[in-house]
Amino acid sequence: MIIIDSPSHDAYFNIASEEYLLYKYPTADLFLLYVNAPSIIVGKFQNTLAEINLDYVDEKGIKVVRRMSGGGTVYHDLGNLNFSFHTLFEGNDFLDFSTFTAPVLSLLNGLGVPAKLEGRNDLLLDGKKFSGNAKFAKNGKMIQHGTILLNSQMEVLADALKVNPLKFIDKAVKSNRSRVTNLIDYLAVGTDTETLKEWLIAEIVKANPGAELYQLTPEDIDAIQRLATEKYNTWDWNFGFSPNYNFKKAAKVPAGFIEVHLDVDKGYIKQAKIFGDFFAAKPIEELESLLVGVKHERAALTTLLESIDIQGYFGKVTAEEIVALFS
Structure with a gap:
């Protein structure tokens, strides 16, 4: 397994990196971690304008990015850790989210946090969601990615995803606005995304002997940035791709x-x-x-x-x- 810790907090870059790595490593198992500055990540099949509070998003300079997987809209900020597993699609149950959420649960349960997988694709704690997960298959591989709300700004999350339901009647799938919670109150004082990232990497290494850390090269970074500029930072992809x-x-x-x-x-x-x-x-x-x-x-x-x-x-x-x- 190859482990990559993204050097960037730019949502366009990090979402683009998932597609780039899909083709750079067509057969290898890979684990990617990244933290985004304030941004809204929209599911591939969603109507972006029906998911966001556009006035608020513009005022706050929050980036809006469409990802390659389905599922609902999520809010990212520096208090939110994102993880992404890449593996060969052969023999994998596409609707099974348990395999790649297991390391997160193992880590948290080991720290005394009673988190568990519930429903289709959510990790919950005391009945509240702290991690949403989505996946897609492409180029013979399957990618499952998820969020971990550690110390996210809940008031911004609520305002950024608030929209008048009377404004749109669309054919897309609207996000299920779940009750959410941060993990910070369940972990040791001072725990931040960097600490959580280190713990999760250690958990992955423990479960995957021989796993190696890989640092993106300048060539990798240039290629990802080009993809971000040409696709993930465009109106056509983030808004124009929306359904009728x-x-x-x-x-x-x-x-x-x-x-x-x-x-x-x-x-x-x-x-x-x-x-x-x-x-x-x-x-x-x-x-x-x-x-x-x-x-x-x-x-x-x-x-x-x-x-x-x-x-x-x-x-x-x-x-x-x-x-x-x-x-």
Whole structure:
């Protein structure tokens, strides 16, 4: 088994590293550990906009990254340790999460923490979740990765993943907002992610005699960074990959009541309908047509709405007020 401790706290880099290592080591067993700065990691089949509080995420500069595995959306920060097992897919039960959560449970149980695997893929403590796990198969290998909430900022987690359920009606799987807990209150004072990482590496080495530590080379880091830039740090992957969905939002602005309905396909607006009691000098159908083909994201909408006579369609409004209606 090869053990790798990522040198980076960048979520784009660390999620990209899982794909890079998948191809660099097509047959070897591998164990990867990483800690991300504040970020939201979205399941492959989820509608990103339906999972996050976009205003809060933008304000706080929280990165949003889509991973290659299914499952729900999770929040990462420096108080959260992430682990990833890579193994050959042959003979493995894809729905069995017990094999690769066993080292985490063995470590914690040995420290007197009564953690256990419950349900499909969660590790719980006193009925509260501290670790969610997901997996995928690709290139003949299977990757199972998971989180360990040690001392994560729960208030940020709650705010970053909060979204108005009335805004979206989508075909994607929404995350199950489980009750969660940190491990810090169950471990020795001063335990941090580096300590937990060292303990977990020791547990893996004990269970896998001959396991070796590998340090990413400058060539590895350059290749991972390229993949991160070209794929994992792009709007098309993180937002545009989202399934089709319908968006609805209404608000009262100085010009009157405005209600927006959008059909969105792969992140692009395919149809727009705008209702309300505002007074318009220009036909609203004209604006609806202009919206077709625009990315359903703040920057693209701002560019469009600031380039036209927005008051001609709604009366006394600002482009910023209208942009807010679309997000």
